[in-house]
Amino acid sequence: MNATWQKFFQIIQKPERLIIGLMSGTSMDGLDIALCAVTGSGVATRVKLAEFKTVPYTNAFKAEVKSIFSRRDADLQMVCLMNEKIGLLHAEMILEAIASWNLKPQDIDVIASHGQTIFHAPQSLHGLDNYPNATLQIGDGDHIAVKTGIITIADFRQKHIAAGGEGAPLAVYGDYLLFSKKDEDRIMLNIGGIANFTYLPGDHDAARVFSTDVGPGNTLMDQFVQKHYKGRYFDEDARIAMAGSVNEQLLTALMVSDFLLAGFPKTTGPELFNLGYLEQAQVRSKTEQISKEDVMATLSRFSADVIINAIEKCFGKTQTPSIFVSGGGMHNPLLLNQLKAGLKNARFFSTDALEINPDAKEAVLFAILANETMVGNKTNFGNREGVPSVFMGKVCLPE
Template structure:
C-alpha cells in the first residue's frame, strides 16, 4: 500500500489526533497557528488548545497581498506567484513556531490550512446569470505539506459550495459540536474582517441552528485607517474613533445595501464592503467633508448596528441569548460599548469562558474540520442545508 494512504488509515484509527490549525484573515495581520489535540468527532469531539500564536506578516508581504485581494483587476501573474509563495511561507512559519515551542514536526498528525481569501463571490454579490457561488483561497496545500513533511488538509470552502452552500461561514460545524448547551441559548459572534454568528438554541434542534454573515466587522474600519492614518493598520483600542462622533445621515446611507435585506444564512466580504462602498455612501449623504475621526466613529457604529439588527431579528418573539465573542473586534472598546448600547440586557462573554482562546477560535475551527474530514460522518444542520462536514483536500508530503 502507498505509504501516504497507510498514514491516513493510521490517523483515522487514532483516538486522538494532534492537528495544527492555520488561519489568515482579511486583516492580513499575520498567520494564526493553533496546536490542538482533538479526540472523537461530531458531537463527541473534544478539543484541547495546546499552544497558540499569531506570527505577523511583514509590511512588504501585506502590500503584495493587498495588490491582489478583493480586486476585479488582479494581476494574474502576481496572484499565481503568491499562491506558491504564501504556501511555502506558511510551511516555514509552522516549522519555526514548532521549534520555538520545542515540539517535533514528527509529532504532528495533520496541518489544517484555511489559506488566504483573495475573492469571495456568492451569487448574491456577483449577480451573473449562469454562474454559481464561488470563492478563492491561495496558499497552496502541497507547498505546506512538502515544506513541513506533514500531511495537510486545505481548501475547505470548495466542498461547501459544491454541495450547494456559499462557502461561508463554516463556523456552524465547530460551534455546534463544541459549544451547544442545553442550559442557554447561545450566539457565537465572531467579529473578524466580516462579522458572523452562529445561533445555538438550548433545545439543540438542528432545524433552528444556523450560521450567517451579517456585514462588515473590522474590514471597513481597518481599510479606512490604512488609507487615512499613515503608518497605522487599525484603530488600536478605538483611540481614533473615540475622538469622533458617529453621524446619523452617513450611517443611514451605509445601511442601504440590498445585502441587509437578504434572509439568513448569507455571506459577504470586503469585495462589497470596500472604500468604494464608503465613498458612494458619503456622496449620497453629502458627508464627504466629515472629520476622519467622525467617519471612523460612524464605521464603528455601522458594524455594531448590523450585528445588533441581525441578532435582534432572530429573537423578535422575546428573550435574548448569551453572546460569546471572538475575533479581533472583541478588543475594540468602542465597538463593545456600541453593541452593549444596542443590545441592552444581553450578557456578553468570550469563548475563553468555554475553554477556547477567542483569538484562536477560527484556527481551531479548521483543525476541527480536518478532524471531521478524517474521522467524521455526515451531519444534517437543518436550515444550513449542507448534510456533510467532510470538507478539504488532502496534500501528501513527499
C-alpha cells in the same frame, strides 16, 4: 499500500490526534497557528488548545497580498506566484512554531489550512445568472505538506460550494460540535473583517442551527485607517473613532444595502463593503467633508448596528441570549460598548469562558473540520440551503 496513506490511516485510528489549525483572515494581520489535541468526533468531539500563536505578517508581505486582494483587475501572474509564496511562507511559520513549542514535525498528525482569501464571489454578490457561487483562497496545501513533511488538509470552502453552499461562513460546523449547551441559547459572534455569528439553540436541534455573515466587522474601519493614516493598519483601542462623533446622515446612508435586508444565511466580503461603498454613502448623504474621526466613529457604529439588527432578527428584542465574542473586533472597546448598549438583555462573554482563546477560535474550528473529514459522520443540518451536510478539505500528501 502507499506508505503515506498507511500513515494517514494510522492517524485516523488514533484515540487522540494532534492537529495544527491555521487561519489568516481578511484583516491579514498574520497567521494564527493553533495546536489542538482532538479526540472523538461529531457531538462527542473534545479539543484541548495545547499551544497558540499569531505570527505577524511584514508590511511588505501585506502589501503583496493587498495588490491582489478583492480586486477584479488583479495581476494574474501575481495571483499565481502568491499562491505558491503564501504556502511556502505558512510552512516556514509552522515549522518555527513547532520548534518554539519544543516539538518536531513528526509529532504533528495533520495540518488544517484555511489559506488566504483573495476573492469571495457568491452569486448573490456577483449577480451573474450563468455563473455559480465562487470563492478563492490561495496558499497551496501541497507546498505546506511537502515543506513541513506533515499531511495537510486544505481548501475547505470549495466542497461547501459544490454541495450547494456559498463557501462561507463555515463556523456553524465547528461551533455546533464544540459549543452547544443544553437549555441555553447561544450566539457565537466572530468579529473579523466581516462579522458573522452562529446560532446554537438550547434544544440541540441541528436543523435549527445556522451560521451567517451579517455585514462589516473591522473591514471598513481597517481600510479607512490604512488609506488615511500612513503606517497604521487598524484603529488600536479605537482611539481615532473615540475622538469623533457619529454622523447620523452618513450612518443612515451606510445602512442602505440589499445585503443587509436579505434573509439568513448569507455571505459577503470586502468585495461589497469597501471604501467605494463608503464613498458612495458619503456622496448620497453629503458628508464628504466630515472629519476622519467622525467617519471612524460612524463606521464603528455601522458595524455595531449591523450586528445588533441581525441578532435581534434572530432573537427579538426581549430574549436574553448568551453571546460569546471572538475575532479582532473583540479588542475594540468602542465597538463592544456599542454592542452592549444596543443588546441590553444579552449576556456577553469571550470564548475564554469556554476554554478557547478567542484569538485562536477560527484556527481551532478548522482543526475540527479536518478532524471531521478524517473520522466524522455527517451531521444532518436539515438539508437547508446554505448549510450542506458535507466533509470539507482536500488531502495533500507530503510525498
